[in-house]
Amino acid sequence: METIIRLESISKLYRGVPAVKNVSFDLRKGEIHALLGENGAGKSTLTKIIAGVVEAYSGTMFHHGKETSYATPNEALKAGIAMVFQETSLVPSMTVAQNLYLGSESFLNRLRGIYISAQQFLQSLNFAVDPAAMVESLGAAKKQMVEIARAVHHNAEVIIFDEPTASLTPEEKRHFFALIRRLKARGVSIVFISHALEEALLLSDRITILRDGELVATGETSSFDRDKIISAMVGRTLSAELYRQRDESKLRKPGKKILSVQDISMSNVVRNNSFSVFQGQITGVFGLIGSGRTETFKVVAGIYKRDFKRGGTIELDDKPVRYVVPREAVNDGIVYVTEDRKAEGFFETMSIAENLFGGLLAAGHEKAWIINQKEMRTLSSDWSKTLNVRAINDNARVVELSGGNQQKVVIGKGLVQQPRLVIFDEPTRGVDVGAIAEIHQIINRLADEGLAVVVISSYLPEIMNLSDRILVCRQGRIVEEFSPAEATEAKIMYAAVH
Amino acid sequence: MIFDPILDIFRGKAVTIPPMDGALRPNTALDDANVAASLSEPDNLVVLNGELIASSGNAIYRLGAGAEPSALKTFAAPISALAVSADGELAVALEPGRLLVGEKEIELPADICCITVLVYGADGSLYLANGSIDTSPALWSQDLMAKGSSGSIWVLERGASSFRRIAGGLAYANGLLVDGKDLIVSESWRHRLLRIDIKSGGMMPVAGNLPGYPGRLSRTENGALLSIFAPMNRLIEFVLQETQYRKTMMRDIPVESWIAPSLSSGRSFLEPLQCGGIKTMGIHKPWSPSRSYGLVVQLDAAMQPVSSLHSRANGSRHGITSAVVFDGSIYAASRGGDAILVVPEGEFH
Numbered sequence: 043m044e045t046i047i048r049l050e051s052i053s054k055l056y057r058g059v060p061a062v063k064n065v066s067f068d069l070r071k072g073e074i075h076a077l078l079g080e081n082g083a084g085k086s087t088l089t090k091i092i093a094g095v096v097e098a099y100s101g102t103m104f105h106h107g108k109e110t111s112y113a114t115p116n117e118a119l120k121a122g123i124a125m126v127f128q129e130t131s132l133v134p135s136m137t138v139a140q141n142l143y144l145g146s147e148s149f150l151n152r153l154r155g156i157y158i159s160a161q162q163f164l165q166s167l168n169f170a171v172d173p174a175a176m177v178e179s180l181g182a183a184k185k186q187m188v189e190i191a192r193a194v195h196h197n198a199e200v201i202i203f204d205e206p207t208a209s210l211t212p213e214e215k216r217h218f219f220a221l222i223r224r225l226k227a228r229g230v231s232i233v234f235i236s237h238a239l240e241e242a243l244l245l246s247d248r249i250t251i252l253r254d255g256e257l258v259a260t261g262e263t264s265s266f267d268r269d270k271i272i273s274a275m276v277g278r279t280l281s282a283e284l285y286r287q288r289d290e291s292k293l294r295k296p297g298k299k300i301l302s303v304q305d306i307s308m309s310n311v312v313r314n315n316s317f318s319v320f321q322g323q324i325t326g327v328f329g330l331i332g333s334g335r336t337e338t339f340k341v342v343a344g345i346y347k348r349d350f351k352r353g354g355t356i357e358l359d360d361k362p363v364r365y366v367v368p369r370e371a372v373n374d375g376i377v378y379v380t381e382d383r384k385a386e387g388f389f390e391t392m393s394i395a396e397n398l399f400g401g402l403l404a405a406g407h408e409k410a411w412i413i414n415q416k417e418m419r420t421l422s423s424d425w426s427k428t429l430n431v432r433a434i435n436d437n438a439r440v441v442e443l444s445g446g447n448q449q450k451v452v453i454g455k456g457l458v459q460q461p462r463l464v465i466f467d468e469p470t471r472g473v474d475v476g477a478i479a480e481i482h483q484i485i486n487r488l489a490d491e492g493l494a495v496v497v498i499s500s501y502l503p504e505i506m507n508l509s510d511r512i513l514v515c516r517q518g519r520i521v522e523e524f525s526p527a528e529a530t531e532a533k534i535m536y537a538a539v540h
Numbered sequence: 541m542i543f544d545p546i547l548d549i550f551r552g553k554a555v556t557i558p559p560m561d562g563a564l565r566p567n568t569a570l571d572d573a574n575v576a577a578s579l580s581e582p583d584n585l586v587v588l589n590g591e592l593i594a595s596s597g598n599a600i601y602r603l604g605a606g607a608e609p610s611a612l613k614t615f616a617a618p619i620s621a622l623a624v625s626a627d628g629e630l631a632v633a634l635e636p637g638r639l640l641v642g643e644k645e646i647e648l649p650a651d652i653c654c655i656t657v658l659v660y661g662a663d664g665s666l667y668l669a670n671g672s673i674d675t676s677p678a679l680w681s682q683d684l685m686a687k688g689s690s691g692s693i694w695v696l697e698r699g700a701s702s703f704r705r706i707a708g709g710l711a712y713a714n715g716l717l718v719d720g721k722d723l724i725v726s727e728s729w730r731h732r733l734l735r736i737d738i739k740s741g742g743m744m745p746v747a748g749n750l751p752g753y754p755g756r757l758s759r760t761e762n763g764a765l766l767s768i769f770a771p772m773n774r775l776i777e778f779v780l781q782e783t784q785y786r787k788t789m790m791r792d793i794p795v796e797s798w799i800a801p802s803l804s805s806g807r808s809f810l811e812p813l814q815c816g817g818i819k820t821m822g823i824h825k826p827w828s829p830s831r832s833y834g835l836v837v838q839l840d841a842a843m844q845p846v847s848s849l850h851s852r853a854n855g856s857r858h859g860i861t862s863a864v865v866f867d868g869s870i871y872a873a874s875r876g877g878d879a880i881l882v883v884p885e886g887e888f889h
Binding site for chain 1: 544551552554555556557558559561562565566774825826827
């Protein structure tokens with residue numbers, strides 16, 4: 043089979059720290075090549091070198107056997123290499139159609155024509171996205187769909203997907219997998235970075251595993267299984283520990299009812315939703331995209347406002363509350379850890395210490411006009427140690443951290459506010475297997491300490507493993523509650539879709 | 541927000557129903573339960589001389605293990621409540637407001653016309669819950685729609701010749717339990733349980749915000765069993781807010797077609813839109829709002845819910861009017877399901 047891309051002894055340094063060390067890699071025509079590894083293993087860096095986003099420090103890249111190096115993503119795109127980024131690179135203030143055609147516009151554009159062809163194109167991919175919608179109004183999953191559609195639209199011969207399914211629902215994933223297979227049938231070569239190992243095993247022809255920037259294993263997918271991949275990635279067997287079925291006796295008993303939501307409504311997204319949250323327990327919330335689970339908890343956290351007329355009631359400690367701004371919720375001890383950490387979770391150009399201290403400022407625990415540097419450093423060092431944030435030092439900018447460490451900073455930023463109710467929205471989205479275990483430990487520890495914890499997740503094994511009770515959201519309301527001991531993936535999914 | 545009570549005047553108060561979660565997490569325990577006996581509209585369950593008996597219409601039935609129910613006694617009018625004293629004396633309340641203790645009819649004050657519950661105290665006093673002064677127990681939905689609050693609690697102390705009123709102004713007293721020097725009372729239309737001092741009549745809520753209409757209570761080893769005979773429903777709550785609509789409905793429409801809670805539903809296509817019941821491709825969604833529901837709640841010693849047995853919107857064992865522990869099992873009378881159900885006590889969810 044013809045080799046399209048070949049990398050030989052590629053290395054890349056960031057501020058003197060090697061991200062990729064002497065890695066060789068090849069991509070054949072019409073194959074799906076899964077690239078696996080913990081966050082920080084160098085997968086994104088390696089693919090960014092191929093796509094011309096970053097330049098290699100040493101080593102050689104061959105495209106169709108010809109030594110080459112792309113200076114910009116546009117140059118790589120013109121040569122037929124497209125990359126779908128883990129974090130969206132769309133223009134938020136433009137419509138979906140405009141984003142699709144960005145860079146390939148005609149001299150004179152007819153907006154209506156663009157919308158019609160974009161609609162047809164999105165439909166051909168089975169993506170339910172309105173081409174006239176502004177990208178900033180889309181949820182994470184739909185942004186991801188647009189991103190994928192844009193890569194496909196450019197007729198690339200190599201498409202690199204960095205965590206493409208992290209924010210997709212199981213149903214959307216099936217469509218996505220079908221799309222990948224169609225692309226493969228058309229001879230497109232695909233590099234597929236994923237933390238969902240089943241997906242890699244299901245989809246790929248070959249697997250390459252990186253650890254700490256080095257190549258650990260590569261070979262045909264048939265020669266790998268889940269445990270083998272995980273032990274190659276992290277050097278330990280994690281699967282049983284991470285996603286085990288809960289035993290009834292090990293479930294935490296509910297403490298005092300801290301939050302009672304009764305019939306809250308917000309437009310047509312949240313409809314008469316009612317549920318309670320108890321102290322000392324993890325309440326898992328599962329729902330497909332569009333089920334209103336995120337929006338419901340954003341209403342609880344004061345980020346969105348419920349309907350003014352007949353919008354229901356929210357009671358915190360049996361007292362009705364209606365927050366005008368999120369800060370009021372924070373003052374009442376409610377913390378929402380966002381699903382979109384890059385846009386809403388942290389200040390990417392600020393340091394870990396500044397981000398953590400920002401959490402204190404937001405809660406009003408500190409005076410905003412006098413910043414005590416010593417206190418900030420102490421706070422940062424304490425929380426970095428507690429949450430095991432791995433960085434060169436506390437002055438490292440958050441943007442330079444891996445996804446898992448960024449997520450820990452976002453969690454830390456919330457926890458410094460001394461909450462009583464913590465809402466985690468997709469806490470392990472785009473996070474490597476090792477960091478998932480650590481984040482799960484943090485969440486469990488919070489519940490053990492008596493906090494009320496809510497975990498919203500689209501990943502069923504995570505919900506089943508973490509939760510002491512599972513709520514299923516469908517069409518804007520909680521429709522079912524399961525005990526993790528009796529729940530099965532099929533039961534939960536049935537409640538979510540029927 | 542502090543302005544909410546003022547804003548509610550203009551925008552309307554939110555219609556809210558407490559969620560069924562935590563101790564009230566839905567399950568299918570009542571639908572999965574075995575049928576101890578099939579009886580038409582069974583109502584009150586009590587234990588008489590080591591045997592479980594149930595009222596149904598005008599008759600009291602004996603429920604022998606493995607045998608068909610046999611009629612123990614029949615009366616001229618429908619039975620609304622039963623009680624058995626410690627020495628085996630049977631008290632029977634008949635509609636509309638008659639009371640027989642043993643075979644002897646007791647004269648009742650004029651206000652008592654809707655006897656919903658009878659309970660004997662340890663000292664032999666007979667306590668009585670009067671749901672309303674306007675309606676009979678069979679017409680309970682009329683009292684709800686009229687927003688009645690004329691219920692009262694009475695006692696016939698041992699050796700006394702007449703009943704003494706303990707408390708009044710209750711929005712349909714429909715459950716009674718003697719708890720030392722106090723009574724625990726279900727106040728159906730206010731969705732709560734009250735603790736009432738027998739001597740002074742002082743009231744204190746012990747459990748509120750229940751997601752349905754609480755009914756009869758019975759004692760268990762560690763607390764009590766509470767039967768919730770109908771669920772709260774958003775549409776019904778809305779109708780209860782709309783005074784003019786409600787009055788017109790009560791005046792012009794037959795009772796069975798009212799938008800009101802019920803002990804059973806789905807039996808007639810003439811029912812008012814099954815009150816929002818959702819059925820898709822022939823499958824009735826268990827979480828959909830419904831007019832009727834089956835719910836037995838286990839309460840702890842502090843009368844707080846601990847666990848529950850359910851028959852959900854798509855189930856058929858609705859309208860639980862009485863539940864007792866007998867012989868290590870929970871027996872529940874499903875008036876809407878025409879059955880007496882039995883669940884081993886250890887299987888309480």
